[in-house]
Every structure is written in structure tokens, then in C-alpha cells.
Amino acid sequence: MLITIANVLSQEDVIELRDKLAALRFEDGRATAGWGAKLVKANQQMRDGVTARLLREEVAAKIRGHAVFDLAVRPRALTPLLFSRYGVGDAYGTHVDNPMMDGLRTDVSFTLFLSDPESDDGGELVIETPAGEDAVKLPAGHLVAYPSTTLHRVAEVTRGERLVAVGWAQSHIRDAARRELLFDLDTARRRLFDRHGKTEDFDLLAKTSANLMRMWAE
Numbered sequence: 490m491l492i493t494i495a496n497v498l499s500q501e502d503v504i505e506l507r508d509k510l511a512a513l514r515f516e517d518g519r520a521t522a523g524w525g526a527k528l529v530k531a532n533q534q535m536r537d538g539v540t541a542r543l544l545r546e547e548v549a550a551k552i553r554g555h556a557v558f559d560l561a562v563r564p565r566a567l568t569p570l571l572f573s574r575y576g577v578g579d580a581y582g583t584h585v586d587n588p589m590m591d592g593l594r595t596d597v598s599f600t601l602f603l604s605d606p607e608s609d610d611g612g613e614l615v616i617e618t619p620a621g622e623d624a625v626k627l628p629a630g631h632l633v634a635y636p637s638t639t640l641h642r643v644a645e646v647t648r649g650e651r652l653v654a655v656g657w658a659q660s661h662i663r664d665a666a667r668r669e670l671l672f673d674l675d676t677a678r679r680r681l682f683d684r685h686g687k688t689e690d691f692d693l694l695a696k697t698s699a700n701l702m703r704m705w706a707e
């Protein structure tokens with residue numbers, strides 16, 4: 490399941506973050522790619538440092554605090570975020586993400602868009618699915634999460650600059666189909682509650698959801 494989540498950051502948050510990022514140093518993004526992905530990666534990433542670490546943690550806290558992210562991803566832990574910048578001519582060709590990063594198994598990949606879609610051309614995140622390609626370019630502050638098992642790429646930027654934060658989650662639920670099933674079940678349960686309150690049907694769905702978690706969570 491590919492899910493887009495609106496307003497993970499507010500417009501004020503985005504503007505403040507962009508200002509802070511503009512003052513920091515970026516370096517060749519190939520430093521963090523596996524040997525296959527290195528061949529097709531052309532972008533810049535924020536260098537490590539004290540401010541970088543603080544910014545990463547601030548943004549990660551906003552992502553983790555978002556109820557829809559929590560429900561769709563079921564994060565057990567996140568890798569440190571990467572802030573990436575793509576100028577004109579930059580792209581990231583087709584690749585699959587490393588299965589392990591920073592000691593975590595990568596189950597879900599996500600991109601938080603930080604530049605306004607009108608300010609650059611190209612730069613879509615293109616994800617291969619059995620039904621074809623999904624090209625994603627979202628307003629600043631919005632996030633897309635997708636299974637790390639997929640082949641994907643970032644289309645070449647042909648005007649302006651693409652700024653994103655990317656990260657990976659190890660999920661309590663390793664399997665994407667199970668994550669989707671739990672997401673749907675919990676979404677239906679919440680809707681039922683909003684419409685009818687705590688009915689017997691709600692209780693049964695709550696029981697099923699909790700027990701599937703017990704069966705699958707790791």
C-alpha cells in the first residue's frame with residue numbers, strides 16, 4: 490500500500506525548516522547508497538553535525554506523532570532521517586532500498602516533501618507497482634509512505650530544486666499486506682465508532698484488531 494499523508498508539517502514548520510537547511514552544508518548523496526544504487530544516485534544530502542541531528546530529531550518526532558502514519562506504518566523504530574536536495578540534472582535511478590540500515594530492517598520507506606511542487610519541474614518519486622508506475626509529487630509538508638520492497642526512482646529535476654526528508658521504518662508488522670489489512674480494519678472501526686459509538690460490532694472489531702496485532706506483531 491502506498492499512502493499519502495497531508496500536513497505532517499505545517500506551512501510554518503516547513504518555512505522554518507527550509508531556512509535552517511539553507512544554512513547547512515550538503516554533500517554528495519552517494520555516500521549513503523549501496524553499491525548498486527550508487528551507480529544511479531545523483532543528489533546532495535545534509536552533512537552530519539549537531540544542528541543536523543537536532544533537525545532530524547524534530548522532524549522525526551512530528552512524523553512519529555502523526556496518527557495516520559502510526560496506523561499505516563506501525564513503526565517500531567525509524568532510521569535517522571536524511572535531508573536530500575536535487576538540483577537541475579539530479580535524479581535517483583531505479584533501485585531497491587538496502588534491506589538493513591542502521592541496524593534496522595527497512596519495511597517502509599517514506600518521503601516528506603519540503604519544496605513546493607510549483608517551484609520545480611520533474612523530481613517525481615516513481616514507484617513500481619503490479620498495476621504500473623505511481624508518480625508522486627506532493628505539496629510541502631505532505632508525506633508518502635510505501636513498502637521498501639519496491640523498485641522506485643526519482644525522476645530528473647529539470648527546473649528549480651527538490652528538497653525532501655527521507656527515512657525508513659522497521660515496522661511491528663513486517664508484511665505489507667498485513668499492514669494494509671490492519672490499517673483498513675482500524676479505519677473501519679474508527680468510522681463505526683464515529684457514527685454509532687461503542688456498539689457490540691465495534692467491540693468485535695476491536696477484539697479482532699487487537700488479536701491480529703498479538704498474532705503478527707514483532
Ligand SMILES: O=C(O)CCC(=O)C(=O)O
Nearest residue numbers: 581586600614643653655
Ligand atoms: O527522494 C525520494 O523521494 C526517495 C529517495 C530514495 O529513493 C532513497 O533515498 O532511497
Ligand SMILES: [Fe+2]
Nearest residue numbers: 584585586641
Ligand atoms: Fe530509495
